[in-house]
Amino acid sequence: MDKYTLIYQMLQIDQIRKGKIVLSHDARRPTTGVEQTFFVARSLCRGPKWKFARSLARSSRRLLVWTWHRRLLLSLRRYSGCEPAIANGNRRMPSPSLALHASRAPFGLRFSPARISKGPRRGSLVLLAPIEEFVFGSVPMEARGSSESPPDQPKRGKSKTPRKAKDSVLKQKSPAEFFAENKNIAGFDNPGKCLYTTVRELVENSLDSAESISELPAVEITIEEIGKVKFNSMIGLVDRERVDEELYDDYETAKAREKRLAKAARNQEIQAKNAALRKKVKEPTPTKGMKGRGEASFYRVTCKDNGRGMPHDDIPNMFGRVLSGTKYGLRQTRGKFGLGAKMALIWSKMSTGLPIDISSSMRGQNYVSFCRLDIDIHRNLPHIHIHEKQEKKEEWHGAEIQVVIEGNWTTYRSKILHYMRQMAVITPYAQFVFKFVSDTSDKSMTIKFARRTDVMPPVPLETKHHPSSVDLLLIKRLITETSKQNLLQFLQHEFVNISKAHAERLIGEMGPEFQPKMLIKSLTDQQIVRIHQLFRQAKFEDPVGDCLSPAGEYNLRLGIIKELHPDMVATYSGSAQVFEGHPFIVEAGVSLGGKDVKQGLNVFRFANRIPLLFEQGADVVTRTALKRINWTSYKINQMQDKIGVFVSIVSTKIPFKGTGKEYIGDDITEIATAVKYAIQQCCIQLKSKIVKKMQAREQQERKRNLSKYVPNAAGAVYDVLKEMAQSHALKRKRYEDEDADLLDKVSARLITKDMLTEKLSQHVEKVDYEMALEFATQRGVSEEPREAIYIQSLDAKSDFIEFSNSIFCFRLIR
């Protein structure tokens, strides 16, 4: 018996008809004609009905339960995992109608008390099902019986042109369905990108989680390649040999094969020639026939962290309900939309059909929560396979997520590694272990991005809305949710930068019908619009950025030096600025030279400490670096120097284009200006370094030139002296005192040519040394602040630690 048949049978029961309750989608604005009939079911405690109630409880958040039985309620609560949805259950209600009345407000229920005047008997369970569960239209025809119409469907009146449900073209989609169909907007474009985005979403959740409890993050990511045979055996599918080869996409005739191989050989030849001539070697275009589009590759992605973990009961909704998360407030976090992990699950469901496994344990918990679930795409609900508490065998807190998806390691390998490397740049206080495991051992790899500092940015704080950033809807929501009673308190406590005196002035400005003591819940729609209008026009102080947590100049600099080993680096951290009422901070670093950096501009972008790798061309940072910075004025050659531009933006709201978090558009003037200023500040620092370096080079050149001419100059001087000495000895004495002494010494060969050469060389050395000393004193004091050096602990595998600086590199050996 399927679920719908069961529902239908329940609806047929007479008692249920008696206890009919009418529900509408919105109690405040009931729409006549769209009401549906729901039921009060009795004695659900045993048998299939109880089972059904239990599964309903598991999968629904909008379930209301009222019962005399506390035990029954508790077990339902355990199954549902959605505590707030259960109302009034554990209190003895004076009368059933009152219980229903109490449950009316939060879920928009309407009911007819007269119809349930008797109410359910003591000991019975009243189940008010969620609206979307019991719409008659969703009951399949075969479950209803062929010609019967639903018994309690409300009468719709005698319309002249009655519109049957089947004529309607109107359809609804659940958010899960929407994102499954448009997965590219969340960064799940193709199997390769899906693998990349899955890794990214899991890593970012891990970092958010560890940072939220001020724990230095340690994240382990494993991608395990699963061959087709192994995958088939995992899902219990028998591997079948091909029988009819011609049926397949990758089938090619002998002639086509010959042609393809000849073409590949020609390409190889051209490439070898180009390589010999040092010309740019083009990536070979994949030729059809080698791998058909049907030959998918599967990967098990596992991400383990040492973060906060998740409450046992919340896990199903966190991973199985699109647009649910804990990061919706006004706070700087990597995650924002409540979508990423669910998209990984949706993709796994779409590509492999396998569920996601979640293990989690929180500090102080003596068990590990294990949950295996997939998602009901059409209803946007978690579909739980296992949800249990397991014995905790080791001391650990955090989460481990495992998902099996289709992917493409070959094409996205470099992107994934790039991402990890950039993540290590912006998060040098985290430790990442990245593993790729394959059956072919030469493909397998383990990369450890070691922790380089334990200076961690402070935990970002949740802040309140800035008056200039709120819209009408938000003001209404704040009014509904506020605990403040009157308008004055509301303005003063629900927004930043409104003091009591300021709030009083604002209320005065709103008009005579506004009073500081007026009840906030009594505001009319028009009055709310007036408040909104005033918020838009009035002047408010900018929000301060103390709720933000930028990476910090120190971490940014450390990350750049650690990963790129540049010849020169300059960093800058701007003060907090604001766009649309949201504070933001821009930090930048510009480096010259280094390993793995190509000639010209190399742009590295970070937003809320996430590396952004795609859509580079349209991003505000790239466009600023390319178009708005005059590099030559800072003595930097844009085409030939190896320039690294690092820009990190943090904010309570990053204006990403799309939910894939791939780039920030160039259309927000405040951000564009701040980015330009930060890069320019780095360039100014670099310019003075470059100028000094050029001066040092010139000085070295001068010394080299002087030293080169010392022998000739000494020879010439000596010849002149010799001639003067001869004429001084022969003719009338023209020179006296010191000069005469000198000439006498020359004649007596006490001063020789070699002696002059030596003295001149010594002089050049001395002058050079003095100049170098002066240069070093100036530079050393004014430019290079002392940096603390982080020495990490040795692990079992290596018995030395290296730490390097732009000037030196130490290797400490055990």
Ligand SMILES: Nc1ncnc2c1ncn2[C@@H]1O[C@H](COP(=O)(O)OP(=O)(O)OP(=O)(O)O)[C@@H](O)[C@H]1O
């Ligand atoms: N490793 C983890 N540790 C602790 N909690 C986690 C972890 N992964 C996910 N969560 C919880 O699950 C919720 C949903 O995660 P999900 O990735 O779907 O969305 P998000 O991170 O909130 O936003 P975004 O879609 O922008 O990434 C998170 O808000 C978080 O509370």
